[in-house]
Amino acid sequence: MSALSLAVRDSTTMLRRNLLHARRYPSMTLNLLLTPVMLLLLFVYLFGDVMSAGIGGAGADRSAYIAYIVPGILLMTIGSTVVGTAVSVSNDMTEGIIARFRIMSIHRGSVLVGHVAGSVLQAVLSVVLVGAVAVAIGFRSRDAGALEWLAAFGLLVLFAVALTWIAVGMGLISPNAEAAGNNAMPMILLPLLSSAFVPVDAMPGWFQPVAEYQPFTPAIETLRGLLLGSGIGDNGWLAVAWCLALAVLGYFWSTSKFDRDPA
Incomplete structure (x- = not known):
């Protein structure tokens, strides 16, 4: 069996x-x-x-x-889901x-790949569930064809991959699960400081650069x-560049930390 086949087999097992x-302990995912x-x-x-009057006019x-609000909530859902990955x-x-695992005959990187793949699948499922709630309360997509939906x-998948690799790095540097959850909290807080809930130009002038120059705002506006x-x-x-940069940063950070850690 080739090295690639072994890596795929072991990564599938870890996934x-x-x-x-996640199925046996659903409480964190639900929370x-x-x-x-x-x-x-x-x-x-x-x-x-009130907000509709401000955004859509009297x-x-x-x-x-x-x-x-729904595009921002969908991305916030991904940020919330990957906190569980860090833990x-x-x-x-x-x-x-x-x-x-280190003393077993398995592909070394399969442990992290299993975490990333599982987290992305959970994030996509969570987005679907939140999207269903949004549709139930009245969200309708206007002028979006099959290409736009794709x-x-x-x-959303690219954003989930990027944030998951960052979350894996946060989990690796944390001394315990509680610290991992705290370290990953920016994944939930950053959407609150973006254009998810109000337009950037409606924010105080001194705060607008904070909201504008962060990964969530261009992704929300693109969505x-x-x-x-x-x-x-x-x-x-900008959204794609942020996703690729975060994914590459998270990957090299996580793999280097995992390879150095003897535990």
């Missing part, structure tokens, strides 16, 4: 292991999934009428804000299972443009 863990769902319902039903109904990786590192799905037919401008290539 199955992580999916079984992280509830955060974007509750924010979606909170902002739509408490602030939806007389705009709540649907205007639902359309505006899971930290648990593996501190509970001794990695030490056992591009939006590809962006918004694809699903709602608004302009994308430079946000498309």
Whole structure:
């Protein structure tokens, strides 16, 4: 059997292991999934009428804000999901299972690949579930054809891969699961500081650069443009560049830390 076949076999085994863990212990996944769902319902039903008037003009109904907020919530869902990845990786590192894997005849990188693949699958499933809630409360995509939907799905998957590799690195450097969860909290907080809930130009002037020059804002604006037919401008290539940069950074950070750590 070739080295590539062994790597694929072992990575598939590790993926199955992580999916079984997620199925047996669903409480963390559900807790992280509830955060974007509750924010979606909170902002739509408490602030939806006021925010719709600000975004769509006087007389705009709540649907205007639902359309505006859903792309940001979908990306926040990915950020919330990968927090669980950081915790899971930290648990593996501190509970001794990695030490056992190191003495077994398995492909060394399959442990991390299994975590990444499992996390991306969970993130995609979480996005689908949150998207279903959004549709149930009135979200409708305007002027989006099959190509736009495919591009939006590809962006979501690419964003999930990028954030997952960063989360894996955070899990590897954390001394315990609690610290891993705390280290990964920016994945949830950064969307709150982006254009997810209000336009950047409606924010205070001193804060606008913080919201504009971060990975979530161009990704949200690109997703918004694809699903709602608004302009994308430079946000498309900026979102892809952010995703690729974060994925490469997270990959080399995670693999170098994993290879150095004797535990």
